[in-house]
Amino acid sequence: MAPKVHVKKGDIVKVVAGDNNGKTGKVLEVIPDKGRVVVEGVNIIKKHARPSQKNPQGGIIDRPGPIAAANVMVVCPNCDEAVRTGNVRRSDGSAARTCKRCGKAID
Template identity: 50%
Template sequence: MPKVHVRKGDTVLVLSGKSEGKKGKIISVLPKKERVIVEGLNKVKRHTKPTQTMPQGGIVEKEAPIHSSNVMLICNRCSKPTRIGKRVLDDGKKVRTCKKCGEVID
């Protein structure tokens, strides 16, 4: 199964596409498709039929997935977009780290 470098709840910067340069929080990760859904970005309009949950139907605006290679994690400490490093702590736990400041992200 393909690995994705970001997780649900991470703040990311979009690197390319129509939302380029915008920041947002990840709502969900689709690891099999290597895609992420970012809150408030890459909005699309969908025409939906009336259902029991939405008896009105009509045009619904929602977020579409973005390929994970087009987003970069923003470090909590240095507030800069950064690549991710991996480190094993003394207790054997693997964590993600910021490549710029060395801060543990997880």
Template identity: 55%
Template sequence: MASIKVHVKKDDMVKIIAGKERGKTGKVLRVFPAKGRVVVENLNVVKRHTRPNQLNPEGGIVEKEAAISMSNVMLICGSCNEATRTGVKTLEDGSKTRYCKKCNASVDK
């Protein structure tokens, strides 16, 4: 599978724009660029049946977050507090930064 352009990073706040969790927001926990997927905190929770092991001696049913396609999330801008598209600017010192296309403010901290 071809890798997808990564527009979100770990610890970004994102809004889900498609699927059963549409309209909800959360923080990105993990990014899988090769698969084009992200894991968002407390969203897309699935139940896994686990066998007993040392960490979980009883085993049983464990709830955990599953990955969501990166195309189904939009970054939330810190200054205008809306889900927005992002672009990449090259600064004077040669470093790159992401910016909000609505308010033109930098998204990176």
């Protein structure tokens, strides 16, 4: 079974380890099979693009590359800091994540 990724698309996360330590950005993509995430503005890689309708010149485009999900932590909107999250179940049965620091729901 693939490791469960604790962040979701749209989360604001902080990188807490590795080459991009300290950077903050929004999660653009989660790749659960590989345990990786793509975070806006983090791990920018240059990608060679063929000319296309969208980009008729082709050439090199900058885009964020995937990093290990284990290296990021969710930023709690209430604490404004990278925090550990816990899982709780709402009264309607849906899952929610909470900040282990302030106890408030993050989702």
